[in-house]
Amino acid sequence: MTHALIVIDVQNDFCPGGALAVAGGDDIIHGINATMNDFDAVILTQDWHPAGHSSFASTHDADPMSVIDMPYGPQVLWPDHCIQGSIGAQFHADLQTDRADLIIRKGYNPAIDSYSAFFENDKTTPTGLEGYLRTRGINTLTLVGLATDFCVNYSAVDATRLGFDTTVSMGLCRAIDFDGSLDAAKAGMQGAGVTLG
Ligand code: VGL
Ligand code: ZN
Numbered sequence: 248m249t250h251a252l253i254v255i256d257v258q259n260d261f262c263p264g265g266a267l268a269v270a271g272g273d274d275i276i277h278g279i280n281a282t283m284n285d286f287d288a289v290i291l292t293q294d295w296h297p298a299g300h301s302s303f304a305s306t307h308d309a310d311p312m313s314v315i316d317m318p319y320g321p322q323v324l325w326p327d328h329c330i331q332g333s334i335g336a337q338f339h340a341d342l343q344t345d346r347a348d349l350i351i352r353k354g355y356n357p358a359i360d361s362y363s364a365f366f367e368n369d370k371t372t373p374t375g376l377e378g379y380l381r382t383r384g385i386n387t388l389t390l391v392g393l394a395t396d397f398c399v400n401y402s403a404v405d406a407t408r409l410g411f412d413t414t415v416s417m418g419l420c421r422a423i424d425f426d427g428s429l430d431a432a433k434a435g436m437q438g439a440g441v442t443l444g
Pocket of ligand 2: 294295296302328329354
């Protein structure tokens with residue numbers, strides 16, 4: 248078994264004070280740092296949007312947290328966040344980034360959002376992470392980070408679907424929990440075969 252830790256989007260904009268702050272988002276950072284040495288590989292993801300991204304409410308003159316239909320399905324519209332090169336897009340200063348073997352960026356395509364570390368929201372455009380993991384012989388994944396109900400959830404479901412043995416360490420995640428999204432995400436992950444640890 249070769250086991251990787253995947254740390255999802257521990258960035259300033261998802262922590263208190265950020266543009267899309269997740270309650271308690273910074274509480275998990277010390278625990279994430281402390282567990283890094285338990286793994287054969289550590290991979291970080293970074294939400295990385297161009298200004299004017301199609302997932303931003305401001306791009307559509309719409310209210311944040313409203314939902315629109317995109318060619319690939321419904322899309323929640325978010326406040327502007329994690330803009331390429333901005334302070335908000337940087338990893339939280341307390342996150343130990345030196346231990347990371349790989350940093351994978353996502354959401355850079357202006358027309359498609361990307362919650363999952365594996366596929367954009369069209370569910371078909373790959374990020375390349377699957378190939379990286381397979382060529383390194385990694386078959387087991389533990390996911391932690393932000394937010395439980397969006398990027399962690401989508402990444403975990405895709406990982407399981409791709410055949411990786413996947414656990415989400417719930418104590419090292421925090422949720423946006425918008426309109427029942429956390430309960431739906433938990434049910435979806437369990438239904439897909441993700442272990443909630
Ligand atoms: C995320 C909403 C928009 C996340 C990213 O990291 O969960 N959520 N972009
Ligand atoms: Zn985003």
